[in-house]
Amino acid sequence: MKMMKVQRKSSLSARARHSAAAVCALALLGSANIARASDPLPSDPELEAVTLSAPKPSWVFVERGFVVPGNAIYDTDTGKMLGMVEASTLSDLSIDPAGKAYYVSESIWTKGWRGTRQDMITVYDSATLKLKNEIAIPGRILIGGRKFNFVLADEGKTAYVYNLDPASSVNVVDLVKGKFVKKIELAGCASLMPVTGVGFSALCSDGSLATVKVAAAKPEITRSAPFFSATNDPIFDNFGYDGAKQQAVFLTYTGQVFTAKLGATPTISEPFSIQAAAGVSPADTKPLDVHWYPGARQGLAYHLGTGHAYVLMHTGEYWTHKEPGTEIWDLDVAAKKVVRRIPLEHPASAIAITQEANPKLVLSTERGEDGPSALLILDAKTGEQKFMLENSGGGVMRTLEP
Numbered sequence: 001m002k003m004m005k006v007q008r009k010s011s012l013s014a015r016a017r018h019s020a021a022a023v024c025a026l027a028l029l030g031s032a033n034i035a036r037a038s039d040p041l042p043s044d045p046e047l048e049a050v051t052l053s054a055p056k057p058s059w060v061f062v063e064r065g066f067v068v069p070g071n072a073i074y075d076t077d078t079g080k081m082l083g084m085v086e087a088s089t090l091s092d093l094s095i096d097p098a099g100k101a102y103y104v105s106e107s108i109w110t111k112g113w114r115g116t117r118q119d120m121i122t123v124y125d126s127a128t129l130k131l132k133n134e135i136a137i138p139g140r141i142l143i144g145g146r147k148f149n150f151v152l153a154d155e156g157k158t159a160y161v162y163n164l165d166p167a168s169s170v171n172v173v174d175l176v177k178g179k180f181v182k183k184i185e186l187a188g189c190a191s192l193m194p195v196t197g198v199g200f201s202a203l204c205s206d207g208s209l210a211t212v213k214v215a216a217a218k219p220e221i222t223r224s225a226p227f228f229s230a231t232n233d234p235i236f237d238n239f240g241y242d243g244a245k246q247q248a249v250f251l252t253y254t255g256q257v258f259t260a261k262l263g264a265t266p267t268i269s270e271p272f273s274i275q276a277a278a279g280v281s282p283a284d285t286k287p288l289d290v291h292w293y294p295g296a297r298q299g300l301a302y303h304l305g306t307g308h309a310y311v312l313m314h315t316g317e318y319w320t321h322k323e324p325g326t327e328i329w330d331l332d333v334a335a336k337k338v339v340r341r342i343p344l345e346h347p348a349s350a351i352a353i354t355q356e357a358n359p360k361l362v363l364s365t366e367r368g369e370d371g372p373s374a375l376l377i378l379d380a381k382t383g384e385q386k387f388m389l390e391n392s393g394g395g396v397m398r399t400l401e402p
Helices: 002-038
Strands: 059-063 071-075 080-085 092-095 101-111 114-125 131-136 150-153 158-164 168-174 179-185 189-195 199-204 209-213 220-223 240-242 247-251 256-261 291-294 300-303 308-316 325-332 337-353 360-366 373-379 385-390 397-399
Touching (some): 059 092, 101 150, 131 179, 150 189, 158 189, 168 189, 240 300, 360 397
Antiparallel strands (some): 101 114, 114 131, 150 158, 199 209, 209 220, 240 247, 325 337, 373 385
């Protein structure tokens, strides 16, 4: 019996020891948790500020659109978005030729779309995309989607801003001093082209090309003889422009192609038909006649190095000039010959080209009536697809020009 008592006592003692150990362990765990809870939270890692290089020929600047304003920067070599140049709705972007700044011609109001209106050129640093300056101007046209309402001249020292309040005029801005200089009345004309040593030229509603000598105390305006009909066969306002050669390539709604040599006294070539250059029947203005027509919101991209124009074309009737393109026609302007036709899987509403030795075409495509837009990047020489960038903006596109 004594043996039994000894064994029972040993058993109870072991259980007590295990229970005590468990209680101690829980107490220690609780105290450790309390200690950890009272420790200070670790600080967030410090973010490194990233800067951009000067703009490169492979970059494309895309207006994001009406709902999400701003100009997205994409590298066509990698298909990656690099940054965003801030801009208000219906603004216009220009790129500093020296690569140090981005200029945005824009209008804002103190209360959203009402209140006191302020028109300005906003200057952003190209490396940090931070605001550098605001230059007040006395007005500007509110339209957006046009490449030639806001242009730089004199190696980036001067800006010309198209205005309509209600008469058409041009604001001259000194970008070096950061101030408005003067306003030049220019009745019935628009779409500005810098002319070296002179000022600028513009297309006019009477079918002429106006040239404005800016430096004179009183600006001198001369006009060429009318060469197109702004009523019956207008010129697309997103045309080709070569600042180095001082040349412009114009395309009308029916597909007539003009080249203009800019200067104090510009010369304009006889037109030729882009359809005839492709070996098909020329288009006309007759109702119900179906032909190949140029179209889209930004339907022509001009490669300065080769002198080739890439044009978005579609089949339809006259006055279908806003229809997206179903083909790209590669036009050798000097030879007056379409050397290649590239069919598109999805219609495109805008086209741009990088000014590289091996250029890339950038298309804003439309996939279905309610489908999202996307940027399509193609090799301009082969037509090979490089990238498809979803939800990347569908506004006017710009590339860096030499």
